[in-house]
Amino acid sequence: MKPARRKGGNRRLVLTLGGAVAGMFAFAFLLTPMYEVFCELTGLDSERLTRATRPAGSAVAAEIDENRTVTVEFLTNTMNPAAWEFQPGDLSIEVTPGRTAETVFYAENLLPHDVISVTRPSVRPLEAVSHVSKQVCFCFEEQAFAAGERRELPMRFTIDSELPAHVETLTLAYTLFTAEPGIGGS
Amino acid sequence: MSDTTHEEHHDGPHASGMWRWLTTTNHKDIGTLYLVFSLIMFLVGGTMALIIRTELFQPGLQLVDPHFFNQMTTMHALVMIFGALMPAFVGLANWQIPLMVGAPDMALPRMNNWSFWILPPAFLLLLGTLFMPGGAPAGGWTLYPPLILQTGDAFPFVVFSLHMLGASSILGAINIIVTITNMRAPGMGFMKMPLFVWTWLITAYLLIGAMPVLAGAITMLLTDRYFDTSFFLAAGGGDPVMFQHIFWFFGHPEVYILILPAFGIISQVIPTFSRKPLFGYVSMVIATSAIAFLSYVVWAHHMFTVGMPAAGMLFFMITTMFIAVPTGVKIFNWLATMWRGSISFETPMLFAVAFVILFTIGGFSGLMLALVPADIEYHDTYFVVAHFHYVLVPGAIFGVIAGVYYWLPKWTGHMYNETLGKWHFWLSTIFVNILFFPQHFLGLASMPRRIPDYSVQFTEFNMISTVGAFGFGLSQLLFVWMLVKCVKGGEKASTEVWDDPEGLEWTVPSPAPYHTFETAPKV
Numbered sequence: 001m002k003p004a005r006r007k008g009g010n011r012r013l014v015l016t017l018g019g020a021v022a023g024m025f026a027f028a029f030l031l032t033p034m035y036e037v038f039c040e041l042t043g044l045d046s047e048r049l050t051r052a053t054r055p056a057g058s059a060v061a062a063e064i065d066e067n068r069t070v071t072v073e074f075l076t077n078t079m080n081p082a083a084w085e086f087q088p089g090d091l092s093i094e095v096t097p098g099r100t101a102e103t104v105f106y107a108e109n110l111l112p113h114d115v116i117s118v119t120r121p122s123v124r125p126l127e128a129v130s131h132v133s134k135q136v137c138f139c140f141e142e143q144a145f146a147a148g149e150r151r152e153l154p155m156r157f158t159i160d161s162e163l164p165a166h167v168e169t170l171t172l173a174y175t176l177f178t179a180e181p182g183i184g185g186s
Numbered sequence: 187m188s189d190t191t192h193e194e195h196h197d198g199p200h201a202s203g204m205w206r207w208l209t210t211t212n213h214k215d216i217g218t219l220y221l222v223f224s225l226i227m228f229l230v231g232g233t234m235a236l237i238i239r240t241e242l243f244q245p246g247l248q249l250v251d252p253h254f255f256n257q258m259t260t261m262h263a264l265v266m267i268f269g270a271l272m273p274a275f276v277g278l279a280n281w282q283i284p285l286m287v288g289a290p291d292m293a294l295p296r297m298n299n300w301s302f303w304i305l306p307p308a309f310l311l312l313l314g315t316l317f318m319p320g321g322a323p324a325g326g327w328t329l330y331p332p333l334i335l336q337t338g339d340a341f342p343f344v345v346f347s348l349h350m351l352g353a354s355s356i357l358g359a360i361n362i363i364v365t366i367t368n369m370r371a372p373g374m375g376f377m378k379m380p381l382f383v384w385t386w387l388i389t390a391y392l393l394i395g396a397m398p399v400l401a402g403a404i405t406m407l408l409t410d411r412y413f414d415t416s417f418f419l420a421a422g423g424g425d426p427v428m429f430q431h432i433f434w435f436f437g438h439p440e441v442y443i444l445i446l447p448a449f450g451i452i453s454q455v456i457p458t459f460s461r462k463p464l465f466g467y468v469s470m471v472i473a474t475s476a477i478a479f480l481s482y483v484v485w486a487h488h489m490f491t492v493g494m495p496a497a498g499m500l501f502f503m504i505t506t507m508f509i510a511v512p513t514g515v516k517i518f519n520w521l522a523t524m525w526r527g528s529i530s531f532e533t534p535m536l537f538a539v540a541f542v543i544l545f546t547i548g549g550f551s552g553l554m555l556a557l558v559p560a561d562i563e564y565h566d567t568y569f570v571v572a573h574f575h576y577v578l579v580p581g582a583i584f585g586v587i588a589g590v591y592y593w594l595p596k597w598t599g600h601m602y603n604e605t606l607g608k609w610h611f612w613l614s615t616i617f618v619n620i621l622f623f624p625q626h627f628l629g630l631a632s633m634p635r636r637i638p639d640y641s642v643q644f645t646e647f648n649m650i651s652t653v654g655a656f657g658f659g660l661s662q663l664l665f666v667w668m669l670v671k672c673v674k675g676g677e678k679a680s681t682e683v684w685d686d687p688e689g690l691e692w693t694v695p696s697p698a699p700y701h702t703f704e705t706a707p708k709v
Contacts, residue, residue: 009368010293017360021398028402028432032417035428042495079332079421118421126495177421 064098065161071095072159074103075173083111085150086176097161105138105153107176109145117143118179124171131163132170142179198700208303211295212700213280214597219302220277221590225666227269227309228583232659234262239655241638242648255638256324257316263327267444268351269309271578274586275447276301276358279386282593283362285691285698286380288371288707293364301357308350315340326636328433329404331418331426335411342412345404352397359393362386371690373709377471380689381464382589384471385450388478389443395482396439403432427492434485442481445545445577446474448585449516452538455588456520458687459535460527466519473512473519480509490558491565499558506556510549517546530685533607537588540580540615548576551626566636569629575622579658580615587614587665594669595683599697600676606668613661620654 072095074088089104109115119139123129134140138153145151159170199206199215207219237258241249250258280298284291292298315322320338323329329344337344366387370379379387406417407429416422418429457464464470486494486502494502520542529535551573555561564570595601624647633644640648679696690709694702 010364013364013367014294014360017363017394020394021356021360024395024398025402028399028435029406031399031402031432031435032406032428035425035431120420175420179421 063161064096066096068165069094069096070159070163070167071169072101073169073171074105075171076105077173077175079175079177083115083178084108084117084176085110086174089152095159097159097163100135100156100158102154102156105155105174106150107138107143107145107153108150109148112147114144114146116179117145117176119143119174119176122173122175124173125167128159128163128167128170131160132172133158133160139174209299211291211299213284213292213295213298214698214700216292216298216302217277217279217281218597220273220280220305223302223305224270224272224274224277224586225669227265227273228662229666230313231262231265231270232662234258234265236655236659238262239652242640243652244649245640245642245645247639250638252638253321253324256326256636257322259636260323260325260327261312261316264312264323264348265309266578267327267440268348269305271444271582271586272351272355273305275386275389275444276355276362278382278447278451278586278589278593279358279362281597282589282691283365283383283386284369285596285694285702286383286689287366287369287374288690288703288709289365289369290701290703290706292361293369294361297357298361301354301361304350304354304357308347308354311343311347311350315343318343328430328437329407330433331407331410331429334407342408345408348404349401352401355393356397359390359397362390363394366390371703371706371709377468378709380450381453381467381470382447382450385446385453385474388474389446392439392443392446392478392481396436396443399432400436400440403429403436406432427489430489430492431486434488435482437488438485439478439481441574441577442477444582445585446477448541448582448589449474451585451589451592452520452541453516454689455534455538455592456523456542458592458684459532459538460524460529461685462523462527463688464519465522465525466515469515470519473515476512477509480505480512484509487556487561490561503556503558507553510553513549517542517549532591532684533602533604533611534588534592536608536611536615537584537591540611541584541588544580544584544615544618545577548573548578548581551576563632564629566634567629568625568633568635571635572622572625572629575625579622580618584614590669592684593691594672595679596691596694596696596698598673598676599679600672601679601683602668602672602676606664606671610661610664610668613664614658617654617657617661621651621658622654624648624650624654 071092073092074090076086076088078084078086085106085108087106089106093101093103095101107117109117121134121137121139123132134155134157136154136156138155143151143153157172199210199212201209207215210216210219237250238255241247241255280292283289318339320340322340323334323337323344325334325337335341366379366383406415409415410417410419410424416424418424418426420426453464453470484502484506486498487506490499490502524539531539551569555564555570555573591602591607628644628647628651631644633640681695682692683696684692690703690707691698693707
């Protein structure tokens, strides 16, 4: 009387569907590396690109374009304003493409104990990302701050002359986080 | 396994009292459990909505503190989505799918019992967070990090309860797919299935594709908070925007999980009361599948303001607008079904017609939101609130209510009180518009959502909206009263209940006996 004829069919279908569920669960985690690859391919991940250009140094694209300057604006953010004072030394500077430029940032640990900071960089507009290379940046590694310590953070970078002509202003933004030791190593 | 010891000649439940409901594997019992549970959650979520609307009756902070207000907006959404709407649809599926495909029960009855009984403890956990230090989650039902990671002690409870709710719906979905695939009566091919069964089959596949992704996303939130991972923490090299992508990869199919079964119900109700077969059956099936497919490639339209290349915005805008095509096919099919039909307006039909009109309003505001340049203005305003409440309240909930009125005589054996039903309909329909229509104007005037206070120029529309909220909420008590009356007694319902309706469920007596179709019907 029981519809036993389809018992085997039920089991197979349940296993298939269960497999699909497990697969979709794994897929959610797979989205993480896929997202990174996608961002890298499309140039959306300015952080990764600015880091990647770090060791390139100055030798490669040393052609200097004296005919124009680009305005570079600096922006700082911190997720915890009660713990950090974080300011750019210059709000903006004029940079000649191909020539190395320098600026400084100031960070102060407002807390009464030692902390470590990590800073995440970002470049806008996106089409300029691949034309910025940084030789010195506090964003490359963790920075340790003693209780109440205030420090000058130098930054040296080059904008290459291939930068599209219509890009007249660039924004370099930095977001400073308090980090657990080891969390922000690159 | 238990076949040898199984009592062969019983007609009713195998046990009585609470034990019956705890151990039942009968699809009708479990359907009833789901429906009662969802009604309770509907009232709980509705109370939260009334707290929100009371606070917003006047500008300034009146009734609750902002943190509690945020808990209410978050919990209202979670309770209504996972507690009221999804269980209501699963309940209707449990009752109706075996009856509609001519099966004696669901394919996996024990798992069916399990998938229901996961729900009450899950909601105990979720609602219990209201009493924890730090309160219930208050970062919005979308659980965006880093904000949601600042939830107090409630955080792991929320995540775990969502895991349980996900497990419950996945088990339910597997059961529904297996039932529909393997248990159809001889002769009922896929293209002969009633549309409610079709829409549920597709919904079940959406659940299987989407719910595990949510489970993955909230697991990552959990490890970010407790196990030092940095999936979404910028400090550790993660990206909070990635959470939004993963969440909405679940979230958009989820909104179709909440509406496709309602499409199915409306496709059953309109033909019956128009006394015509459904117009364009095949196109309905294709349109539903197309909507389901498209729902996986539109997710980022929820995120136009977080930063995306123009090509990405264009892609998601266009795919979103494509959804209007299959949806339009459905709307026109319903209209064509009614065209020159011999229509009568019993309560289920009234709700179905209101569904078609009001859901379309929600659909159109959705199209407005799909436009990137416009969306940047509308984002996070009351216009969005108006949009999704139009598709969920006079959309999904009216669909459920139409289904309940339509099948209630079959379940209870009694006709519901038609006068009460008509009152319930008119009050609900008038008040739901008083409630949500002014929110369009508030949104266009840029009133932000999820904020307990607002500037004074928004006062009048907010007052109107709050009056509508109380009117709508109180009208639902009529519905509860009607339900109780109909379960207790009333005019005897015939086997067919309605005027020559189509479908196997109308061939069994009313009330439907505890066991039906033990020998499969011929189709």
